[in-house]
Amino acid sequence: MELTYAxxxxxxxxxxxxxxxxxxxxxTSEPSSPPVENVVPSGPSTTEIAGINFPPSCSDGDGxxxxxxxxxxxxxxxxxxxxxxxxxxxxxxxxVPVNVDxxxxxxxxxxxxxxxxxxSVIVFAADGVDLVSSGVPNVDDIGASMSPDAKVRLFEIESxxxxxxxxxxxxxxxxxxxxxxxxxxxxxxxxxxVDGLVDTQGQPLTTAVDEWEFTVASSESTAGRLLDMLDSAxxxxxxxxxxxxxxxxxxxxxxxVIDGTxxxxxxxxxxxxxxxxxxxxxxxxVVNSDHSSWPARFHCVVPNAVDEPAPTVVFGHGLLGDRTExxxxxxxxxxxxxxxxxxxxxxxxxxxxPNLAGILxxxxxxxxxxxxxxxxxxxxxxxxxxxxxxxxxxxDEAFQxxxxxxxxxVDGAVFVGNSQGGILGGAASxxxxxxxxxxxxxxxxxxxxxxxxxxxxxxxxxxxxxxxTDVDDRLMAIVLAQMLWDRGENxxxxxxxxxxxxxxxxxxTVLLVGAFGDHQVTNVATDVLxxxxxxxxxxxxxxxxxxxxxEPFWGIDPxxxxxxxxxxxxxxxxxxxxxxxxxxxxxxPDYGRDPHGAGSSEPLVLAQAFGFLLDRTLIDVCSGPCRGxxxxx
Numbered sequence: 001m002e003l004t005y006a007x008x009x010x011x012x013x014x015x016x017x018x019x020x021x022x023x024x025x026x027x028t029s030e031p032s033s034p035p036v037e038n039v040v041p042s043g044p045s046t047t048e049i050a051g052i053n054f055p056p057s058c059s060d061g062d063g064x065x066x067x068x069x070x071x072x073x074x075x076x077x078x079x080x081x082x083x084x085x086x087x088x089x090x091x092x093x094x095x096v097p098v099n100v101d102x103x104x105x106x107x108x109x110x111x112x113x114x115x116x117x118x119x120s121v122i123v124f125a126a127d128g129v130d131l132v133s134s135g136v137p138n139v140d141d142i143g144a145s146m147s148p149d150a151k152v153r154l155f156e157i158e159s160x161x162x163x164x165x166x167x168x169x170x171x172x173x174x175x176x177x178x179x180x181x182x183x184x185x186x187x188x189x190x191x192x193x194v195d196g197l198v199d200t201q202g203q204p205l206t207t208a209v210d211e212w213e214f215t216v217a218s219s220e221s222t223a224g225r226l227l228d229m230l231d232s233a234x235x236x237x238x239x240x241x242x243x244x245x246x247x248x249x250x251x252x253x254x255x256x257v258i259d260g261t262x263x264x265x266x267x268x269x270x271x272x273x274x275x276x277x278x279x280x281x282x283x284x285x286v287v288n289s290d291h292s293s294w295p296a297r298f299h300c301v302v303p304n305a306v307d308e309p310a311p312t313v314v315f316g317h318g319l320l321g322d323r324t325e326x327x328x329x330x331x332x333x334x335x336x337x338x339x340x341x342x343x344x345x346x347x348x349x350x351x352x353x354p355n356l357a358g359i360l361x362x363x364x365x366x367x368x369x370x371x372x373x374x375x376x377x378x379x380x381x382x383x384x385x386x387x388x389x390x391x392x393x394x395x396d397e398a399f400q401x402x403x404x405x406x407x408x409x410v411d412g413a414v415f416v417g418n419s420q421g422g423i424l425g426g427a428a429s430x431x432x433x434x435x436x437x438x439x440x441x442x443x444x445x446x447x448x449x450x451x452x453x454x455x456x457x458x459x460x461x462x463x464x465x466x467x468x469t470d471v472d473d474r475l476m477a478i479v480l481a482q483m484l485w486d487r488g489e490n491x492x493x494x495x496x497x498x499x500x501x502x503x504x505x506x507x508x509t510v511l512l513v514g515a516f517g518d519h520q521v522t523n524v525a526t527d528v529l530x531x532x533x534x535x536x537x538x539x540x541x542x543x544x545x546x547x548x549x550x551e552p553f554w555g556i557d558p559x560x561x562x563x564x565x566x567x568x569x570x571x572x573x574x575x576x577x578x579x580x581x582x583x584x585x586x587x588x589p590d591y592g593r594d595p596h597g598a599g600s601s602e603p604l605v606l607a608q609a610f611g612f613l614l615d616r617t618l619i620d621v622c623s624g625p626c627r628g629x630x631x632x633x
Contacts, residue, residue: 063470063472063473064095064096064097064472064473064476065125065175065472067092067094067095068091068095068096068123068476069123069124069125069175069208070122070123070124070125070192070208070209070212071120071122071123071124071476071479072116072117072120072122072214073212073213073214074087074189074212074213074214074215075212076089076090076091077089077090077115077215078090080114083114083218083221084114084187084218084220084221085114085115085187085215085217085218085221086114087114087115087215088111088112088113088114089110089111089112089113089114089115089116089483090111091107091110091111091480093107096476096480097363097468097470097472097473097474097476097477097480098470098473099361099362099363099467099468100466100467100468100469101362101467103362103364104364105363105364105477105480106364106365106367107364107480109367109370109484110480110483110484112221112283113217113221113222113483114215114217114218114220114221115187115214115215115216115217115218115221116214116215116216116217116483117184117216117217117482117483117486117491117492118183118184118185118186118216118217118222118486118491118492118495119180119183119184119445119446119448119449119482119486119491119528120180120184120214120216120479120482121177121178121179121448121449121479121482122154122165122177122178122179122180122192122214123170123175123176123177123178123475123476123479124175124176124178124192124194124207124208124209125175125176125207125208126176126194126197126205126207127174128199128200128205129169129176129197129198129199129205130198130199130200130202131167131168131169131176133198133200133202134151134196134197134198134205135149135150135151135196136150136151136152136167136176136197137150137166137167138166138167138168138581138582139166139168139179139524139549139581140548140549140550140581141166141549141550141551142164142165142166142181142549142551142554142555143164143550143551143554143555144550145162145164145165145166145167145181146162146164151194151195151196151197152165152167152178152192152193152194153192153193154178154180154190154191154192154193155190155191155193156184156185156188156189156190157188157189157190157191157213158188158189163180163181163182163184163190164180164181164182164554164555165178165179165180165181166178166179166181167179168582168583170452170471170475170583171452171582171583171584172471172474172475173471173472173474173475174471175472175475177475177583178192179449180528181527181528181531181554181555182528182531182532182555183445183446183491183494183495183528183532184216185216185495186216186217186218186219186222186495187215187216187217187218187219188215188216189213189214189215189216190213190214190215190216191211191212191213192211192212192213192214193210193211194207194209194210194211195210217483217486219495219496219502222486222487222492222493223431223487223492223493223496223502224283225278225283225284225285225374225487226374226377226378226427226431226487226488227431227502228284228285229265229267229285229374229375229377229378230377230378230381230431232265232267232285232287233264233265233378233381233382234385236265237382237385240389240391241385241386241389241391241392241395242262242263242264242382242385242386242392243262243263244260244261244262244263244298244386244392244393244396245260245261245262246258246259246260246396246398247259247260247261248260249398251304252330253304253334254303254304254305254333254334254335254336255301255302255303255304255330255331255333255334256300256301256302256303256304256333256398256407257299257300257301257327257330258298258299258300258301258302258398258399259297259298259299259300260297260298261295261296261297261298262295262296262298262343262382262383262386263293263294263295263296264293264294264296264375264378264379264382265287265292265293265294265378266287266288266291266292266293266294266375267279267285267286267287267288267371267374267375268288268291268294268371268372268375269288270288270291271288271291271294272288272291272293272294272375273351274347274351274352274354274355274368274372275355275368276368276371276372277367277368277371278367278371278374285374294375296343296344296346296379296382296383297323297343297344298323298341298342298343298383298386299323299324299326299327299341299342299343300326300339300340300341300342300393300399301326301327301329301330301333301339301340301341302333302339302340302341302399302407302408303333303334303335303336303337303339303407304334305336305401305402305407306336306401306407307336308409309394309405309406309407309408309409309410309412310333310336310337310338310339310407310408310409310412311338311339311409311412311413311414311613311614312338312339312340312341312387312388312408312409312412312413312414313326313329313338313339313340313341313413313414313415313416313613314340314341314342314380314383314384314387314413314414314415314416314434314435315329315340315341315342315415315416315417315421316342316345316380316415316416316417316418316420316421316422316424316425316428317342317344317345317349317418317420317421318418318419318420318421319348319419319420319456319520320348320349320350320352320353320356320420321349321350321420322344322349322350322351323342323343323344324342325342326340326341326342337614338614339387339407339408340416341383341386341387341393342383343376343379343380343383344376344379345373345376345380345420345421345424346372346373346375346376346379347369347370347371347372347373347374347375347376347488348369348373348376348420348424348488349376352369352372355368355369356369356460357463360460360463360464360467361463361464361466361467362467363467363468363477363480363481366481366484366485367484370481370484370485370487370488373424373485373487373488373489374487374488376424376488377424377427377428377431377488380428380432381428381431381432381433381434384413384415384432384434384435385434387408387412387413387434388410388411388412388413388434389410390406390410393408394406394407394408394410413434413435414435414437414438414439414613414614415428415429415432415435415437415438415439416438416439416441416609416613417438417439417440417441417443418440418441418442418443419441419442419443419520419521419596421440421441422440422441422442422443422444422512422521423443423444423445423447423450423489423490423521424488424489424490425438425440425443425490426438426440426443426445426490426493426494426497426510426529426533427488427489427490427492427493427494429497429508429510430493430494430496430497430501430502430505430508431493431502431505432505432508433504433505435508436506436508436509437508437509437510437612437613437616438508438509438510438511439510439511439513439609439612439613440510440511440512440513440529441513441599441609442513442514442515442518442520442521442526442596442597442599443490443512443513443521443525443526443529444490444521444522444525444526444528444529445489445490445491445494445525445528445529445532446482446489446490446491446525446528447478447481447482447485447489447491448478448479448481448482448485449522449524449525449528450521450522450525451478452583452584452585453522453524453525453579453583453584453585454519454520454521454522454585455519455520455585455586455587455594456520457585458585464477490529494529494532494533495532495533497510497533498510498533498534498535498567499533499534508567509565509566509567509616510533510535510567510568511567511568511569511570511608511609511612511613511618512526512529512530512535512567512568512569512570513570513572513599513605513609514526514569514570514571514572515571515572515574515595515596515598515599516542516546516547516571516572516573516574516576516578516595517574517576517577517578517579517586517591517592517595518579518594518595518596519579519585519586519587519588519591519594519595519596520594520596521596522579523571523579524579526569527553527556530553530556530569531555531556533567534557534567535556535566535567535568535569536556536557536558536559536560536564536566536567536568536569537553537556537557537558537559537568537569537570537571538558538559538568538569538570538571538620538622538626539558539559540624540625541553541570541571541625541626542571542573542625543573543625543627546573546578546625547578548578548581553569553571556569559618562618562619562620563617563618563619563620564617564618565616565617565618568612568618570608570622570626571626572595572598572599572602572605572626572627572628573625573626573627573628574595574598574627574628574629574630574631574632575592575627575630575631575632576591576592576593576594576595576631576632577590577591577592577632579591592631592632593631593632595628595631598628598629598631599628601628601629602628602629604621604622604626604628605621605626605628607619607621608621
C-alpha cells in the first residue's frame with residue numbers, strides 16, 4: 001500500500017492540456033482544567049437536563065463511557081466570560097484515553113477551546129441498538145434525519161433549525177456516532193434528542209442520557225492562532241516579499257526547475273522542525289526569539305521563456321508527500337501558459353512521518369503535528385506572496401527571461417490542491433490574501449470522518465491500535481484529536497471560504513473535483529464540504545442507479561446553467577463500484593480499482609479546471625454525467 005496518495009489529479013490533468021484545444025514566548029501547555037461542572041451555557045439556551053448528576057471527576061468511573069459520553073456535551077465545559085461563547089472546554093485529566101504504557105492523553109490544548117469542533121462526531125452509548133430498526137438514517141438517507149418523527153434529532157438552539165446528519169455504529173467500539181451532514185455553525189449551541197431506539201429484538205432501549213447540549217467553538221477559538229500568525233508574518237515583510245534564496249536552476253527543454261528556500265517566522269518552541277509546539281503568550285502565538293525563522297523549501301517548474309508573464313499555480317501536495325509533486329506541471333509549463341510552485345505542508349509532509357509515528361503511539365502529543373500544520377499554512381501564504389509580488393521571485397534572474405523581463409505574472413496566483421492538498425487547501429484558501437480561485441481535487445473535510453473510510457488508514461492504524469488497545473479509547477482519541485486538527489484543515493475554516501470571509505479577506509470561488517467511489521478520500525467527506533460552502537453540483541451528477549443513496553447529493557443545489565461563475569462540485573465517474581455506506585474503507589477487488597487518481601488521464605477534467613482557474617468560469621465539458629475512462633470491467 002502506498003504511503004502517499006495517488007498521482008495528483010489537477011497536476012497531471014493540467015499537463016495534458018497542451019494535447020487538446022486550449023480554452024479561452026510563552027507556555028506551550030497549561031495544567032489540567034478544574035473538575036467539570038454541570039454548566040448551562042450563557043446565551044439563548046436555557047434548557048436543563050433534569051435528573052442527571054454527572055460526576056465532577058472520573059477517577060472512579062468506567063473509562064470514557066462514564067466520563068466522556070455523551071460527547072460533545074456542555075457538562076464538559078466551565079463558564080469563562082472572557083471567551084466569545086462564554087464557555088471553556090474542561091475535559092478532566094482522568095477522563096481521557098490511556099495507551100498501553102499507561103500514559104493518559106494530554107488534552108490541555110483542547111481545554112483552551114471555547115467549544116467543540118464544528119465537525120464534531122456526536123458519540124453516545126446504546127448497547128444492543130439496532131439503528132436500522134430504530135429508524136436512524138445512515139449516510140444513504142440523510143434527508144430522513146429531518147423527519148418530524150426521527151428517533152434522533154439535532155437542533156441549532158437559537159434558530160430552532162433542524163440539522164441534517166447520519167448515524168452509524170463505530171466499527172470497533174459499537175458506540176453510536178452521529179455525523180453532521182454539513183459543518184456545525186461556529187459559536188452556536190446545539191441540542192441532541194434521543195428517544196424510541198430499539199434493540200436487535202425490537203425491544204425498547206434506554207440510553208443513559210436522552211437529551212443534552214453542546215456549544216461549537218467560535219471562529220476566534222479555532223482560527224485565531226493562524227490568523228494571528230499570518231498577521232505577524234505579513235507585518236514582518238511589510239509591503240515587500242519574504243527573503244528567499246535560489247539554490248539551483250535546471251533547464252530541460254522549455255522548462256526551468258528552480259529550487260530554493262524562503263524565510264517564514266518560527267512560532268514553535270524548537271528550531272521549527274518536527275516535534276515543536278507553539279510558543280504562546282496567553283493564547284497568541286509568538287515568534288521564537290532564539291530561532292526566529294525557518295527556511296521553508298520551494299520547488300518551481302516555470303517556462304524557460306515567455307512572451308507574456310504566466311499565471312502561477314500554488315500547489316498543495318498529497319498525503320505525507322512533498323513539494324516535488326509539482327513536477328507534474330512541467331509539461332504544461334513548457335507551453336508557456338502557466339508556471340507552478342510548491343512548498344511542503346509542514347506537519348503533514350514526508351519529513352514529518354517519523355514524528356507522526358511517535359504521535360500515533362502517544363496521542364497526547366498530537367499538538368506537535370497540529371501546531372506545525374499552522375506553520376505549513378503560513379508557508380503557503382508567503383509562497384503566494386513570492387509568486388505574486390514584483391519584489392518576490394520576479395526580481396530574481398532565475399525567474400526572468402534572458403532580457404530580464406519576468407516569467408511570472410504579478411498577482412497571478414491561483415491554487416490547486418489534491419487529496420491532502422484538497423483537505424488542507426480549503427483552509428489555506430479561506431485565510432489567503434494571495435489568490436481568489438482554487439481547485440480542490442478529490443478533497444474532503446474532517447480527518448476523524450476520513451480515517452475509518454480511507455484505504456490509507458490501515459498502514460497507520462496498526463501503530464495506533466498497538467498503543468491503544470481499548471476500542472472506546474481508540475474512537476475517542478481520534479475525536480479529541482480532531483479538536484486540534486480543526487486548526488489546520490478544512491473543518492476549521494471553510495465556513496469562511498466562499499462567504500462570511502475573515503477580516504481583510506475576500507470570498508473565494510472554488511471548484512471541487514470528486515472521483516466516484518474514491519478509496520482514499522471518501523465521497524461523503526466531499527459532500528459535507530460542498531454542503532458547507534454552498535457549492536452547486538453539476539447535474540446530472542451520476543447516471544441513474546450508480547449511487548446507493550435514496551437522494552444522491554442531498555442538500556446540494558444543482559448548477560442550473562453554464563457557463564457558471566460560482567463555486568461548484570463536479571463528480572467524475574470511472575466505472576468503479578459505489579463505495580460502502582458504513583465507516584469502512586473500500587478495497588480492491590471487491591470495490592474495484594481505486595479511482596482516486598484516475599483523472600490524471602482525463603483531458604476534459606483538465607480543460608474544465610483550467611478554464612475555471614484562468615478563464616474564471618466553469619464550462620460544461622460533459623453534456624450529461626461526467627464519465628471518465630472506465631478503469632474497471
